[in-house]
Amino acid sequence: MPLLEIANLHVSVEGHEILKGVDLTIDTGEVHSIMGPNGSGKSTLAQVIAGHEAYEVTEGSIRFKGRDLLGMGPDERAGEGVFLAFQYPVEIPGVSTNYFLRSAVNAVREYRGQDPLDAGSFMRLVKEKAALVDMNAKLLSRAVNEGFSGGEKKRNEIFQMAMLEPTLAVLDETDSGLDIDALRIVADGVNALRGADRAFLVITHYQRLLNYIVPDHVHVLMDGRIVRSGGKDLALELEESGYGAVEPAAAG
Amino acid sequence: MTQAQATPDPAPTGDDALLESWAQSEYKYGFVTDIESESAPPGLNEDIVRFISEKKGEPDWMLQWRLKALRHWLTMTEPTWPKVDYPPINYQDIVYYSAPKQKPALGSLDEVDPKLLETYEKLGIPLEEQKMLAGVAVDAVFDSVSVATTFKETLREAGVIFCSMSEAIREHPELVRAYLGSVVPYSDNFFATLNSAVFSDGSFVYVPKGVACPMELSTYFRINAMNTGQFERTLIIADEGASVSYLEGCTAPMRDENQLHAAVVELVALDDAAIKYSTVQNWYPGDERGVGGIYNFVTKRGKAAGRRSRIAWTQVETGSAITWKYPSCVLLGDESVGEFYSVALTNRRQQADTGTKMIHIGKNTRSTIISKGISAGRGQNTYRGLVKVNKGAEHARNFTQCDSMLLGDRCGAHTFPYIEVKNRTARVEHEATTSRIGEDQLFYCNQRGLRTEDAVSMIVNGFCKEVFRELPMEFAVEAQKLLDVSLEGSVG
Numbered sequence: 001m002p003l004l005e006i007a008n009l010h011v012s013v014e015g016h017e018i019l020k021g022v023d024l025t026i027d028t029g030e031v032h033s034i035m036g037p038n039g040s041g042k043s044t045l046a047q048v049i050a051g052h053e054a055y056e057v058t059e060g061s062i063r064f065k066g067r068d069l070l071g072m073g074p075d076e077r078a079g080e081g082v083f084l085a086f087q088y089p090v091e092i093p094g095v096s097t098n099y100f101l102r103s104a105v106n107a108v109r110e111y112r113g114q115d116p117l118d119a120g121s122f123m124r125l126v127k128e129k130a131a132l133v134d135m136n137a138k139l140l141s142r143a144v145n146e147g148f149s150g151g152e153k154k155r156n157e158i159f160q161m162a163m164l165e166p167t168l169a170v171l172d173e174t175d176s177g178l179d180i181d182a183l184r185i186v187a188d189g190v191n192a193l194r195g196a197d198r199a200f201l202v203i204t205h206y207q208r209l210l211n212y213i214v215p216d217h218v219h220v221l222m223d224g225r226i227v228r229s230g231g232k233d234l235a236l237e238l239e240e241s242g243y244g245a246v247e248p249a250a251a252g
Numbered sequence: 253m254t255q256a257q258a259t260p261d262p263a264p265t266g267d268d269a270l271l272e273s274w275a276q277s278e279y280k281y282g283f284v285t286d287i288e289s290e291s292a293p294p295g296l297n298e299d300i301v302r303f304i305s306e307k308k309g310e311p312d313w314m315l316q317w318r319l320k321a322l323r324h325w326l327t328m329t330e331p332t333w334p335k336v337d338y339p340p341i342n343y344q345d346i347v348y349y350s351a352p353k354q355k356p357a358l359g360s361l362d363e364v365d366p367k368l369l370e371t372y373e374k375l376g377i378p379l380e381e382q383k384m385l386a387g388v389a390v391d392a393v394f395d396s397v398s399v400a401t402t403f404k405e406t407l408r409e410a411g412v413i414f415c416s417m418s419e420a421i422r423e424h425p426e427l428v429r430a431y432l433g434s435v436v437p438y439s440d441n442f443f444a445t446l447n448s449a450v451f452s453d454g455s456f457v458y459v460p461k462g463v464a465c466p467m468e469l470s471t472y473f474r475i476n477a478m479n480t481g482q483f484e485r486t487l488i489i490a491d492e493g494a495s496v497s498y499l500e501g502c503t504a505p506m507r508d509e510n511q512l513h514a515a516v517v518e519l520v521a522l523d524d525a526a527i528k529y530s531t532v533q534n535w536y537p538g539d540e541r542g543v544g545g546i547y548n549f550v551t552k553r554g555k556a557a558g559r560r561s562r563i564a565w566t567q568v569e570t571g572s573a574i575t576w577k578y579p580s581c582v583l584l585g586d587e588s589v590g591e592f593y594s595v596a597l598t599n600r601r602q603q604a605d606t607g608t609k610m611i612h613i614g615k616n617t618r619s620t621i622i623s624k625g626i627s628a629g630r631g632q633n634t635y636r637g638l639v640k641v642n643k644g645a646e647h648a649r650n651f652t653q654c655d656s657m658l659l660g661d662r663c664g665a666h667t668f669p670y671i672e673v674k675n676r677t678a679r680v681e682h683e684a685t686t687s688r689i690g691e692d693q694l695f696y697c698n699q700r701g702l703r704t705e706d707a708v709s710m711i712v713n714g715f716c717k718e719v720f721r722e723l724p725m726e727f728a729v730e731a732q733k734l735l736d737v738s739l740e741g742s743v744g
Contacts, residue, residue: 050699054691078701090696094714103710104700111701143714160700 001066003028003199004049004168009060011041011048018044020224021060026168031200033210035235036221037243042203043087045221046172049201050084051077064168078104079111081167085157085174092144097156098126100144101163108164129162133189151182158189169193170201175209187212207239220246292349298322301449304349308418308452311425321438321448328442334605335634335666336574338547346512348450348483403467410466412496413458417485420456427458431489435518435555435582443514443576444551447483451516454484459494459525468724470499486517490525492558497528499727511536513572515550523558523585528566530723531579532731535571540629542601545573552579553609556588556617564591565608566722568731573602578636580609583617583645590619593719597735598631598663607637607668612648612678621652624716627663634666641678648675654684657715659708709736 004026011019018041026032036042048055049062051074062069064080072080092100105125106116117125130137133155145153154174161169171190175183190200190213202213210218210232218234219226220243228234228246238246292303301322305315330341407414413424420428438448455471471486490496513535519527529552538545548571554563565579581590592608610619625633633656641648656665665686673680689711697707713720713732720728 050695052695074695074698075701075703078699084699086696086699090690090692092693092696092711092714094717095710100697100700100710103706104697104702107703107706108701164700 002026002063003065004069004201005061005063006049007061007063009045009048009062010058011044012056012058013044013054017058018055018224019048022221022224022226024219024226026199026201028167028199029196030217031194031202031213031215032217032219033202033204033213033215033235034219034221034226035204035207035238038205040221041224042205042221043172046084046087046170046201046203049077049168049170050074050082075107076111078164078166079108081165083161083164083166083169085154085161085169085171087172087174087176089145089148089153089157091146093146095144097140097142097144101126101140101160104160105163125163129159132162132192133158134185135159150177151179154178154182154186155189158186162189162193166198168199168201170203172203173205174202175204175206183209184212207235210235222246290351291347294347295344296322296346296348296450300348304450304452307349307351308421310418310421313425313429314421317433317438318449318451321445322450324439325442325445325449328445330442334576334636335632335668336576336603336605338574338603341512341547343446349452351452406466411460411463412465413456414469415456417451417454417456417487420487424456424458427489428456428487431487431518431520432485433518435520435553436516436551441551443549444516447485447514447516447551451483451485454486454515455488456486457488457496457498459490459496461491462493463491464494465496468497468499470501472501482511482513482515484515486515487520488518488527488529489520490522490527490561492522493524494522495526495528497530497724499530499532499724501532501534501730511545512547513549515552517550517552517579519552519554519563521554521556521558521561521563521588524560525558526562526564527554528564529554529579530566530727531568532723532727532734533567533569533571533575534734536573537571537600537602538573540600542573542630545602546571548572548575548577550575550577552577553582554580554590555582556585556590556614558585558588559614560587560589561585562589562591564593564722566593566719567595567606568716568719568723568734569594569596569604569606570599570734572604575602575604575606577606578608580611581619582611582613583619583648584613585617586614587616587618588614589617591722592619592621592623593722594623595626595716595719595731595735596624596633596635597626597628598633599629601630603632603634605634605636607635609638610640610650612639612641612645612650615644615646615648617645617648619648619650621650621654622718623652623654624719625654625656625665626659626712626715627656627665628659630662632664632666634668636668636670638670638672639680639682640671641673641675641680643674645675646677648678650678650680652680652682653718654682655715656684656686657712658686658688659712 002025006022006024009019009022010017022045034042044055048057057070069077102122109116135155139152145156148156174186202215215232218230218232220228292300298319301318305318436444438445457469459465488498519529521527535546535548556563563581567579569575579592583590590610596604596606598604607623608621621637623635625635627633635654639650639652654667658665667684669682671680693711694704694707698704712735720731723731
């Protein structure tokens with residue numbers, strides 16, 4: 001049974017159809033990348049998988065571990081193991097990152113039938129995972145993403161991913177706005193989390209990130225459809241010839 | 253003046269619908285205690301004032317002061333400028349005195365009616381001294397009468413007087429005469445004048461020179477009897493170099509009628525003295541249709557009378573059908589400091605018009621105003637504040653931050669900041685924001701596994717953090733819980 005199975009997915013926002021029949025299957029242990037020009041529907045796909053209410057699924061299905069994902073609220077999906085690293089992480093004034101994360105970790109643990117972490121175990125876990133993404137401990141006592149630089153926000157996303165131990169992690173243009181050093185740190189974090197019991201869907205506009213996070217499969221999304229799929233070399237090909245050269249006819 | 257008013261929409265959708273239904277959470281203090289009480293007949297006239305004064309065994313000067321207030325009140329009209337809306341109050345229908353029936357003076361807790369103690373237990377008030385591990389001294393006012401004051405002995409050793417106002421009038425007349433009405437004169441405003449005529453009880457605190465009060469002082473107010481107004485009067489005096497932290501909490505039963513609460517609080521801080529006054533107000537707010545609830549028309553004012561005296565008001569207002577309240581500071585002494593930290597939450601059909609006045613008179617006086625208004629359901633929340641710098645207030649400084657948060661699309665937030673500056677050296681800063689609780693914030697929290705209900709609570713508590721951290725520790729926790737209770741059921 002595949003981990004994620006998207007079939008004929010049609011999605012509209014305020015009456016405009018953005019996704020026009022997407023099919024995508026991801027198995028546990030795999031890293032898939034979705035590439036595509038701006039406006040092709042990449043972020044929409046990420047938001048729909050995570051369960052954002054503003055996106056209306058008009059046709060098709062998403063199954064996760066064999067279960068209907070679309071029937072679950074976003075918090076339940078998180079409990080099931082879906083994680084979204086946001087393109088634009090949100091600020092929550094007055095709520096410390098530590099407090100936020102501990103609440104999140106324990107909410108997910110409760111969903112999974114595990115006991116909540118006490119303060120000591122939580123801090124040990126924080127220490128371990130913060131090292132993974134080179135997360136500055138000082139940031140953790142500050143309000144969630146408030147006053148964080150672009151790089152710090154993205155790093156915080158990967159750090160949260162490490163803390164929540166998802167089965168499927170969707171990275172929505174995590175590379176946008178990062179310099180090469182920050183990019184490398186984020187990629188190192190992701191690579192450290194790769195494993196047989198976890199899958200990644202890496203959404204990106206540029207091939208650059210895929211130098212560091214090497215995907216098993218690459219898909220090209222254009223105008224709401226996956227028009228081509230291939231191995232990691234497809235990304236390199238796109239880098240050279242651009243999206244314009246992709247032949248829609250090649251869609252499977 | 254800024255206003256943010258959501259347009260009325262008959263059919264809220266999505267998260268808005270979830271937030272809208274916030275009103276469903278139950279008021280858990282809505283019980284009535286079945287206790288015999290002794291009341292005055294309804295209505296207000298000189299006979300009633302004499303009756304109250306006599307019941308309390310007051311000296312003649314007190315009675316004369318009350319009568320003077322009553323005569324003045326009869327010439328006044330109710331203010332209409334607040335941005336609140338309620339049917340006219342018939343002041344002749346109100347009972348101005350109601351007391352649990354038993355002997356008025358209590359020697360010890362053993363003499364308190366067990367039913368009353370039970371009530372306070374339900375409220376979570378640690379009235380019995382053995383339970384008072386936190387070191388909080390409590391005065392409890394039930395309807396109109398102060399029922400018990402705990403930890404009196406410990407305080408007496410420190411020289412601190414903490415007793416009911418009735419007792420203070422009898423035992424410490426020289427202090428009461430010197431300070432009563434010195435901050436809020438009997439003629440101050442419609443509701444304060446009414447209070448001056450009929451005030452029933454309240455707390456009195458005197459902290460002598462150089463004494464830091466050894467514990468938090470606390471009063472719990474409870475309105476129980478039907479059709480009863482509660483008019484308590486609190487007077488706190490911190491003598492030179494003294495300091496005290498005082499907290500009041502308020503609850504009332506659920507009733508279909510509106511009940512009037514018109515209190516007056518006066519604070520006096522002399523040279524180098526500091527008074528911190530915190531309120532966690534949870535009067536019955538009325539139901540989701542707007543039936544019942546307390547009218548909370550309160551005058552609170554502190555006089556920073558000496559050099560370097562400090563007065564800080566912190567309030568967490570979640571109850572009452574209507575709140576009309578402006579805890580203020582008169583910064584008379586040079587280098588005196590006034591602070592106001594407020595969280596006001598309106599839900600269902602609650603209306604709040606609240607804020608503060610900072611009157612800078614002395615040189616180098618400083619004031620800070622942090623106001624957080626949260627509107628949900630069909631609540632209307634108004635911040636109204638005045639920062640006034642008089643001619644002689646050289647180098648006065650004020651900083652005001654005024655934030656409003658809207659939950660749902662049927663509520664309103666309004667801000668009326670008034671600034672009057674008559675001295676060129678003054679510096680006055682005002683910052684204001686209005687935000688809707690973000691769908692993006694909620695989605696972000698949901699995506700991390702948090703239920704919407706918990707996410708709303710977390711976001712709202714984060715919004716209020718600057719105020720909560722000004723509260724004494726255990727009450728900050730209480731305030732947070734109070735918000736959580738209000739948020740319960742807000743999300744289906």
